[in-house]
Amino acid sequence: MDEIELPRVLQQLWGIEGRTRPGPKPAFQVGDIGRAAIKLADAGGLSAVSMSKVAAELGVTTMALYRYVEAKDDLYVVMLDEAFGLPPDVSDAEDWQQRITTWAEAFRAALQEHPWILQVPVFEPPLSPNQLVWMEAGLRAFEDTPLTPSDRLSAMLLVNIYVRGTTGLSVNMLNLPPHEAAAAGERYARRLRMLATPDRFPAITATLEQPQEFIDNDPTEFYFGLTTVLDGVQSLISRRAT
Amino acid sequence: MDEIELPRVLQQLWGIEGRTRPGPKPAFQVGDIGRAAIKLADAGGLSAVSMSKVAAELGVTTMALYRYVEAKDDLYVVMLDEAFGLPPDVSDAEDWQQRITTWAEAFRAALQEHPWILQVPVFEPPLSPNQLVWMEAGLRAFEDTPLTPSDRLSAMLLVNIYVRGTTGLSVNMLNLPPHEAAAAGERYARRLRMLATPDRFPAITATLEQPQEFIDNDPTEFYFGLTTVLDGVQSLISRRAT
DNA sequence: CGCACACTGTGTGCGCCATACACAGACCAT
DNA sequence: ATGGTCTGTGTATGGCGCACACAGTGTGCG
Numbered sequence: 001m002d003e004i005e006l007p008r009v010l011q012q013l014w015g016i017e018g019r020t021r022p023g024p025k026p027a028f029q030v031g032d033i034g035r036a037a038i039k040l041a042d043a044g045g046l047s048a049v050s051m052s053k054v055a056a057e058l059g060v061t062t063m064a065l066y067r068y069v070e071a072k073d074d075l076y077v078v079m080l081d082e083a084f085g086l087p088p089d090v091s092d093a094e095d096w097q098q099r100i101t102t103w104a105e106a107f108r109a110a111l112q113e114h115p116w117i118l119q120v121p122v123f124e125p126p127l128s129p130n131q132l133v134w135m136e137a138g139l140r141a142f143e144d145t146p147l148t149p150s151d152r153l154s155a156m157l158l159v160n161i162y163v164r165g166t167t168g169l170s171v172n173m174l175n176l177p178p179h180e181a182a183a184a185g186e187r188y189a190r191r192l193r194m195l196a197t198p199d200r201f202p203a204i205t206a207t208l209e210q211p212q213e214f215i216d217n218d219p220t221e222f223y224f225g226l227t228t229v230l231d232g233v234q235s236l237i238s239r240r241a242t
Numbered sequence: 243m244d245e246i247e248l249p250r251v252l253q254q255l256w257g258i259e260g261r262t263r264p265g266p267k268p269a270f271q272v273g274d275i276g277r278a279a280i281k282l283a284d285a286g287g288l289s290a291v292s293m294s295k296v297a298a299e300l301g302v303t304t305m306a307l308y309r310y311v312e313a314k315d316d317l318y319v320v321m322l323d324e325a326f327g328l329p330p331d332v333s334d335a336e337d338w339q340q341r342i343t344t345w346a347e348a349f350r351a352a353l354q355e356h357p358w359i360l361q362v363p364v365f366e367p368p369l370s371p372n373q374l375v376w377m378e379a380g381l382r383a384f385e386d387t388p389l390t391p392s393d394r395l396s397a398m399l400l401v402n403i404y405v406r407g408t409t410g411l412s413v414n415m416l417n418l419p420p421h422e423a424a425a426a427g428e429r430y431a432r433r434l435r436m437l438a439t440p441d442r443f444p445a446i447t448a449t450l451e452q453p454q455e456f457i458d459n460d461p462t463e464f465y466f467g468l469t470t471v472l473d474g475v476q477s478l479i480s481r482r483a484t
Numbered sequence: 485c486g487c488a489c490a491c492t493g494t495g496t497g498c499g500c501c502a503t504a505c506a507c508a509g510a511c512c513a514t
Numbered sequence: 515a516t517g518g519t520c521t522g523t524g525t526a527t528g529g530c531g532c533a534c535a536c537a538g539t540g541t542g543c544g
Contacts, residue, residue: 006433014437022541023491050530063532064493072531119363125411125430132438132446139445149449157411158404158467165403169367188367191248195256196374203381204374207391225400232474264512265520292501305503306522314502485544492539501530510521 009074013081013128028058030068034078038114041079046116049075076120081128083114087137097230099141100159104226107134107163115171118164146240155233162229166222251316255323255370270300272310276320280356283321288358291317318362323370325356329379339472341383342401346468349376349405357413360406388482397475404471408464 006016012030036057040048051072052062069075088106093099111117126132138156139149147155189208196204248258254272278299282290293314294304311317330348335341353359368374380398381391389397431450438446 006436010433010437020541021491022489022539024493024539026492051532052530061494063495063534066532067492121361124426127430127433127437129437132434132443136438136443136445139449143445148452149445150452152445153449154463154467154470157408158470161404161407161411162400165407166399169399169403184366188369191252191369192374194248195252195369195371196378201374201378203378203385203391203394207381207395210390210392221396225396228396228400228474228478229471230474231477232470232472235473235477236470262512263520264510264518266510266522268521293503294501303523305505305524308503309521487544488542490539490541492537494536494538496534496536498533499531502528504527505525507523507525508521509523510519512517512519514516514518 007070007074009069009077010127012068013078026067027060027064030078031082033058033065033068033075034082037075037079038083041116042114046119049079049116051075073121073123077128080117080120080126081130083117084110084130084134086130087134090137090141096142096145097234100138100156100230100233101226103134103138103141104159104163107160108167108222111163111167111171118168118171145237147237148240151236151240155236158229158233159226162225166225249312249316251311251319252369254310255320268309269302269306272320273324275300275307275310275317276324279317279321280325283358284356288361291321291358293317315363315365319370322359322362322368323372325359326352326372326376328372329376332379332383338384338387339476342380342398342472343468345376345380345383346401346405349402350409350464353405353409353413360410360413387479389479390482393478393482397478400471400475401468404467408467 006014009030011017033054037049037054040053040057051065054075055062055065058064065075069078088102090099090102093102126135135156138160139152142152142155145152192204193208196208198205248256251272253259275296279291279296282295282299293307296317297304297307300306307317311320330344332341332344335344368377377398380402381394384394384397387394434446435450438450440447
């Protein structure tokens with residue numbers, strides 16, 4: 001229909017060309033800009049991504065970028081689409097648990113590879129190509145269940161939210177060199193022990209008495225929580241099956 | 243012990259005084275700064291909070307704030323502690339589901355009242371007084387369950403993550419005047435229908451065929467997901483009980 | 485065939501941001 | 515009373531996103 005109302009960046013990501021254009025040929029494509037920005041973000045976090053640094057990375061002036069993106073938020077859209085890439089194939093999985101687990105693992109891996117993703121401010125639901133493919137893949141994980149399409153959306157969002165949240169806890173706080181991360185965890189436990197006195201904070205104290213890592217990067221913790229979430233989905237499935 | 247190693251802001255929030263001080267009396271306390279910043283953030287989002295605007299709100303110069311906080315991140319800590327306040331009392335609840343549900347509702351309410359909370363970058367686990375009280379309350383919700391302290395921490399985090407995530411979806415995208423929000427949702431559905439073609443995106447298409455709000459502020463949706471999460475916790479409890 | 489004009493990248497400049505630093509005055513312990 | 519420490523101020527710096535005017539480029543249309 002009227003794809004004119006689509007933001008320009010989305011048009012470019014989807015490969016929808018506008019009319020043929022007079023004037024000089026563009027020196028690159030949005031994808032190139034996205035990759036340059038990702039390179040900076042992987043190295044120095046999202047705060048290392050500025051229009052001028054991205055432009056410098058590409059060898060052009062800052063304002064040249066505004067021929068490709070309307071604002072910095074558009075740059076984020078491109079970065080996210082590029083960073084996620086395509087989801088794994090799950091066609092040979094046997095049941096929905098296996099499929100959604102593979103999906104969740106891949107999602108988590110993407111977040112760990114590009115920790116800055118979790119710092120990207122999101123103001124709109126996703127519409128870029130790869131994001132939709134991820135969405136499609138997540139929904140298809142529930143293909144042979146009695147869940148309604150609306151249920152499937154909720155279930156996928158639940159897993160999505162879980163992975164984002166749980167990975168964010170470790171990634172946002174522990175994206176340091178491992179020994180430094182351990183030191184930070186230790187320091188946190190020490191401070192917590194100091195502030196959360198047993199009289200006013202008995203439950204926190206009890207947690208601290210167990211010799212566990214308080215914040216943990218351990219994949220075991222990830223699967224533990226994921227299992228819990230999937231158990232919840234299973235009970236929804238059971239309810240729908242009756 | 244050596245509370246000297248605590249960042250200054252935390253010392254002030256916890257009311258731990260340093261030694262007696264020569265020099266002029268401070269004109270206000272960190273809490274005042276936090277409240278001024280919250281006022282700005284509630285009105286204009288987190289981006290409306292700048293050191294100079296907060297200072298102007300208080301009638302002092304920008305640099306005066308740096309006598310109270312070491313950096314802007316410290317300001318965020320103060321804002322969060324102030325904005326969350328204290329969790330609700332759940333002492334008269336009958337079971338853990340009721341307690342954690344009340345806790346989750348209050349958490350959600352806080353996020354909806356202060357949508358900017360979800361935009362605050364978090365680099366450290368919480369140590370401020372009110373945050374620890376919330377944490378304690380969340381852990382206590384599982385008091386009469388067979389869950390271990392470590393399980394309880396996981397379960398609380400799971401609910402925390404769910405509320406943050408699900409509220410974030412609606413709040414980040416729909417914190418507009420209601421009719422404008424509806425228009426945005428409508429526009430999104432239209433674009434999705436255009437881009438997610440049935441041949442390549444059958445599952446998304448199926449979801450769109452149901453006449454539902456694709457992104458929904460509806461509390462029903464909130465309880466639906468929460469129930470699913472709690473069902474998962476219930477199955478963990480059942481496992482632990484055996 | 486040529487030319488009008490849309491389009492690209494450049495240069496300059498604006499207003500805002502966080503925060504470093506030097507300073508003047510205020511107050512408490514001695 | 516006075517020394518030293520703390521408070522708030524004034525000034526300055528380097529970075530940011532982005533608006534705008536401009537010069538050159540190449541394509542579709544006359």
